[in-house]
Amino acid sequence: MAKGCLIVCDGNNGAGKSSVIRAIEEFLTARNHPVVITREPGGTRIGEKIREVVLDPETPELCDTTELLLFAAARAQHLKEKIIPAIAAGKVVVCDRFTPATVAFQHYGRGIALDLVRSINGFALEGFAPDLNIILDVDPEIGMKRVASRGQGLDRMERQKLEFLSRARDGFLRQAEEAPDTFVVIDASEPFDVVSGNVLAVVANLLTEKGIG
Structure with missing residues (x-):
């Protein structure tokens, strides 16, 4: 049986990850590729319980170290x-x-x-790494306007200040610059048909490289 792969969709809140992931799922399903859609933190019973704690807006006392360790714990369970x-x-x-x-x-x-x-991530990953990291890039101010337009309450991470989200955006872009072989940045401010088209082209290229399908 052919080996599968891991495609990650990441980026700031409001970048359109959920919609892009649905487009990828439809693309893969139409080509008869068996696909699993999951999320972090979460993806497992234990991971979803950790997600409740990490994203709960009623836990402002959660310290940065605990936050980091909880994300790593959820990831270790998710992987295995x-x-x-x-x-x-x-x-x-x-x-x-x-x-x-x-x-x-x-x-x-x-x-x-x-x-x-990186050390804590490495401990959780045990040498594992994604095949492709798709970074959906959007200005945090635009992203949070999109999030607010959903009419749903904001989770703990979404309630962070724009300055924090801007630093995080820089972090995503820096990682992509440092690892161009496994990272691709997609401009998520474009219309969705353009964004999804660009993403699916990258996914198709990965499948070809991996000899999948």
């Missing part, structure tokens, strides 16, 4: 229970957020030392 088995079964896993978000939010946003963030 869901992502690695799916890839081994030949499935394409598409994940809403992954390690780029931890580096962007916890290092660039929170200011936790990069070596520490």
